[in-house]
Amino acid sequence: MNTIAQNIAQIRTQIPQNINLVCVSKFHSQEAILEAYNCGERLFGESRVQELLLKYNDLPKDIQWHFIGHLQRNKVRQIVPFVSLIHSVDSVELLDEINRCAAKNNRVVKVLLQVHIAQEEHKFGFSPEELKVFCNNYKAQEYPYVTISGLMGMATFTDDTEQIKREFSSLSRLFSEIQSSKVFCEETFKDLSMGMSDDFPLAIENGSTIVRVGSAIFGVRC
Numbered sequence: 001m002n003t004i005a006q007n008i009a010q011i012r013t014q015i016p017q018n019i020n021l022v023c024v025s026k027f028h029s030q031e032a033i034l035e036a037y038n039c040g041e042r043l044f045g046e047s048r049v050q051e052l053l054l055k056y057n058d059l060p061k062d063i064q065w066h067f068i069g070h071l072q073r074n075k076v077r078q079i080v081p082f083v084s085l086i087h088s089v090d091s092v093e094l095l096d097e098i099n100r101c102a103a104k105n106n107r108v109v110k111v112l113l114q115v116h117i118a119q120e121e122h123k124f125g126f127s128p129e130e131l132k133v134f135c136n137n138y139k140a141q142e143y144p145y146v147t148i149s150g151l152m153g154m155a156t157f158t159d160d161t162e163q164i165k166r167e168f169s170s171l172s173r174l175f176s177e178i179q180s181s182k183v184f185c186e187e188t189f190k191d192l193s194m195g196m197s198d199d200f201p202l203a204i205e206n207g208s209t210i211v212r213v214g215s216a217i218f219g220v221r222c
């Protein structure tokens with residue numbers, strides 16, 4: 001079995017310089033995170049609030065924590081003071097709550113809108129149609145404490161690479177459409193978070209700017 005350092009070295013060869021690697025450390029120990037940290041990694045992704053709070057408290061303060069899981073509204077205030085990017089905004093109500101908590105912290109929080117692109121019921125996110133409605137109604141002045149900096153999506157869990165490719169390219173197209181519509185600030189609406197351990201090279205080919213890689217770095221989750 002490879003070490004975390006070996007895994008990272010291998011994965012880094014497949015990721016161009018201008019693309020961000022989020023090391024998805026959910027369910028993995030602080031020791032494992034430090035091993036990746038000591039390789040120079042600074043972006044870590046977590047999907048549960050309690051686990052994130054413990055790790056944030058104990059680990060080096062120059063880590064940038066990304067929240068990637070489904071976020072309940074009543075937990076937003078716990079992560080808003082320090083979170084670096086929330087990938088998983090899947091409703092207007094959640095965005096409202098982030099804006100409200102961020103205002104209280106006098107901090108602008110960066111977020112991505114999660115889009116449901118997979119052919120699976122259980123994945124969260126706006127449908128492409130819902131996203132278009134949201135964009136049409138969006139008023140930047142209603143959200144002074146959030147920066148909407150792009151989109152996030154997860155492909156279907158399948159071996160069918162053609163299907164994954166179709167899903168990534170459809171998200172990429174949607175991203176470009178929204179970008180050129182200029183609904184969101186051009187300087188900041190720049191990120192497309194897609195690609196995980198099994199499909200990140202395909203995601204990069206299709207325009208991803210942030211990949212979220214867990215098991216390929218840390219091994220299978222316990």
Ligand SMILES: *Cc1c(COP(=O)(O)O)cnc(C)c1O
Nearest residue numbers: 024047068196197212213214215
């Ligand atoms: C767990 C998770 C990942 C990482 O998945 P791997 O297959 O282990 O790389 C990426 N994105 C999200 C949203 C996740 O929940």
